[in-house]
Amino acid sequence: MSINYQDALAMAEEWISAFNDRQLDVLMDHYAATIEFSSPRVAQVHQATQGEYGDASGTLIGVDALRRYFGLALKNVSNLRLELIQVLLSGTAPDGCSQIAVVYKRETGAVAAEVMALRPDRRVQRAVVFYGPGGM
Template sequence: MKAEKFNRFTSDWIRAWNNHDLEEIMTHYADDIDFRSPIIQQLGVSEEGQVRGKQQLKDYFERGLKKYPDLAFELYHELHGINSVVLVYRSVNNSISAEYMELNDEGKIQRVRAHYHWH
């Protein structure tokens, strides 16, 4: 993916999250998504901190949006790789977050590893 496409992808992803538009958020993810995050554990979704498939991911995101009604992301850095991107941003409760995302051939996110720094 070229830099312009990554930039557009990232701005669309951030906008969808900041609008709390769950349907738009989900358009960024592949059907076979593998998503791992400590927040999955904190919300009691999965002891392993992992969800698989678009429906499980949607359920997790819906729970997160309800728990954090003031959720807003502020992008700090966007790092491009080969069919991957790392986004570093301010997130829940002013925490610093970084997500490593692998994209499939259609430009949909198929694998995520989320990382957080809590104060």
């Protein structure tokens, strides 16, 4: 069943607020235990921390790996601030996940989009992050 726009917007607003308020537990409640999270920044963090955080592939598997990654960002980026620009809907994937894109602006001014596949319980099963110019 596809998510409607109002529910997607409410989810995105809560997700953005969790980042801005540095509420790691609230943020992680949005993700499934088996989350697959892909971002070029994951590989950058892996390299910058000499393999302590992130993954060379750019993909994290599992909520524990994602919690460590987000925890590091919340700790080290003191001015981290996201501003919601738009929520986009794509319908339901063959696996039953609703697909949405959360487009936001970072504290740097760079624009990013996180494309999320939401399970029926509204937890993110898969996420892929895209960055505009200057976002990397």
